[in-house]
Amino acid sequence: DASGHTKQLDFLPGQYARLHIPQTEDWRSYSFANRPNAQNQLQFLIRLLPDGVMSNYLRERCQVGQTIMMEAPLGSFYLREVERPLVFIAGGTGLSAFLGMLDNIADQPNPPPVHLYYGVNTEADLCEQQRLMAYGERIKDFSYHPIVTKASESWTGKSGFIHEHLNKEQLDERSFDMYLCGPPPMIEAVKSWLDTHAIDQCHVYSEKFLQSNTART
Numbered sequence: 009d010a011s012g013h014t015k016q017l018d019f020l021p022g023q024y025a026r027l028h029i030p031q032t033e034d035w036r037s038y039s040f041a042n043r044p045n046a047q048n049q050l051q052f053l054i055r056l057l058p059d060g061v062m063s064n065y066l067r068e069r070c071q072v073g074q075t076i077m078m079e080a081p082l083g084s085f086y087l088r089e090v091e092r093p094l095v096f097i098a099g100g101t102g103l104s105a106f107l108g109m110l111d112n113i114a115d116q117p118n119p120p121p122v123h124l125y126y127g128v129n130t131e132a133d134l135c136e137q138q139r140l141m142a143y144g145e146r147i148k149d150f151s152y153h154p155i156v157t158k159a160s161e162s163w164t165g166k167s168g169f170i171h172e173h174l175n176k177e178q179l180d181e182r183s184f185d186m187y188l189c190g191p192p193p194m195i196e197a198v199k200s201w202l203d204t205h206a207i208d209q210c211h212v213y214s215e216k217f218l219q220s221n222t223a224r225t
């Protein structure tokens with residue numbers, strides 16, 4: 009701006025940015041994994057696919073110091089006023105959307121209960137483990153459930169799909185707000201689990217990480 013200071017980019021955790029991929033005409037969407045800050049440092053969790061425009065750029069051409077054009081903030085997936093316990097369900101890099109929300113919640117004097125389910129393909133896909141553990145120290149009623157679909161033999165935690173580990177009795181007991189973020193099949197599976205178990209006293213908000221060929225990128 010006119011004072012010579014860079015303006016802080018404001019966004020709500022859960023929102024996303026569209027990033028331009030240098031030397032192409034393509035743009036891809038990524039959820040912010042942190043909160044707005046005076047340094048304008050932005051964090052994203054980006055999964056590298058075997059062959060993809062952004063994935064190949066990051067693997068082969070991306071250099072520290074490069075400028076990447078960005079359009080932001082976008083989307084309407086963000087934490088609403090909290091009146092009930094929160095159930096957060098993240099598939100893969102869908103975790104990004106919840107990290108800034110959890111940072112904000114952990115800063116509150118009386119944080120609400122939060123139950124985070126985080127599903128990934130393999131153990132190696134689990135991100136930000138220390139950060140997730142640390143929320144447990146700051147949010148009194150915080151539970152964290154990592155679930156690995158293709159678990160190795162040494163994995164002693166939960167395996168399979170997220171909806172197989174949701175607890176009907178626990179979720180039935182009292183109303184809650186559920187936030188879902190990640191691949192469309194994961195979101196559909198959890199929604200149909202809610203239907204099947206006739207759990208309807210919850211508010212559900214979701215953000216689908218559609219692939220670029222089907223998304224309005």
Ligand SMILES: Cc1cc2nc3c(=O)[nH]c(=O)nc-3n(C[C@H](O)[C@H](O)[C@H](O)COP(=O)(O)OP(=O)(O)OC[C@H]3O[C@@H](n4cnc5c(N)ncnc54)[C@H](O)[C@@H]3O)c2cc1C
Pocket residue numbers: 024036037038039040052053054055056057058059060061062063064083101102104215216217218219220221223
């Ligand atoms: C609102 C929104 C938020 C998003 N946030 C994130 C985020 O935070 N982090 C993130 O990583 N992604 C996020 N995505 C997805 C992201 O925008 C891209 O679609 C993704 O990163 C792939 O881009 P790419 O250019 O590397 O691949 P593309 O050039 O788009 O090509 C991907 C290709 O890989 C194929 N493919 C898909 N899955 C697999 C697989 N499992 N194995 C092999 N091939 C496969 C596809 O069929 C396609 O041909 C988000 C999407 C939306 C809509």
